Amino acid sequence: MKVAAIQPTRRCVHARAPVRERRRAPPNPLRATIIENSDTSTEYTIQMTTEEARKCLRFDAIVVADNERAIFVSGVARDSSAERCGIVPGQRLRALTNPVDKEAMMFLGDGQRLAFVKDAVRSTRLEELTFILEKEISVTQEMVAAAMSEEEREEEAMRAERARVKNETPTRRTDREGKKIKDRPDLYSDKWEGDEYTGSFWNELTVGIAVAVVVPLVITVLATTTRGVLWDVTRF
Known part of the structure; x- marks a missing residue:
């Protein structure tokens, strides 16, 4: 007797589309970098990304001698590339990239306001900024306090x-x-210790809640007790 050979079954194999590898965006290599700093100059030029400037730098303004308005660095993030490049609080800002024309520099004079500098740093049109700063610290804490x-x-x-x-x-x-x-x-009030209230129970809030509860309750009690006496009386 012949035995039929068992044929191996073929599995249905579904064709799979090739998986595309997601390419990660390369990290932005633009960090704070000194692009000009000569020994004979009293200023130096530094370039950084706009995102780096937003995170690492703060600016303020003060009136110095002869009613001259100076815009200076009021804060630098610690351990940032801006700090490693030599930016310290008190250095005066002389110029920065023009937010309207990124190929030009906007030099700061008496007519320039601090808002212009902050708008340039917050601008989304600029991927990187160039700053020209004084090397020496010309604005001190004593000057800020005196102003x-x-x-x-x-x-x-x-x-x-x-x-x-x-x-x-x-x-x-x-x-x-x-x-x-x-x-x-x-x-500010001395009746609070952090988020814990330490004042008396009766205050504007509790009095308002009490009025909102007591007045409707009194009206309801009077209406219930005077029914048939003062109102809902049959006259005929």
Whole structure:
């Protein structure tokens, strides 16, 4: 008797489309780089990406001698490429890339405002920025403190004291034009310790809630107890 040989079954193989490897965007090699720094010049030129400038640099303005307005570096991120290139707080900014014409430089004079510099740094049209800075520190903390009014100094001291109590770092808030934002005294109260309220139970909020609950309750009680006496009375 012949035994039929068992034929191996063929598996249906589905054709798969070739998997495309996702190419990662190469990291941006443009970091803070000194492109001009001669020993005889009092200035140096540095180039960095706009993103690096937003993250690592802060600028402020002050009136120096002869009513001259100076825009200077007020803060540099620690361990950043900008700091490694030599940028330190107090250096005066002389020019930067023009946000309208990226091939030209915008030199800063008395007519230039701090808002122009901040707008250039925040610009999305520029991939990189070029700054011309003074090598020497021409704006000191003493000059900044002297330019503040007595009221501003008191507010700065109060802010520093509040930050010390809360174990925070004091900051100076400014608006879009670089003007200092003054704190409202009514926003601070000795009835709060952090996010915990330590004042009395009766305050504006609790009194308002009590009025909203008691008034409808009294009206309901009076309406219930006087039904048939003062209202809903049959006259015939």
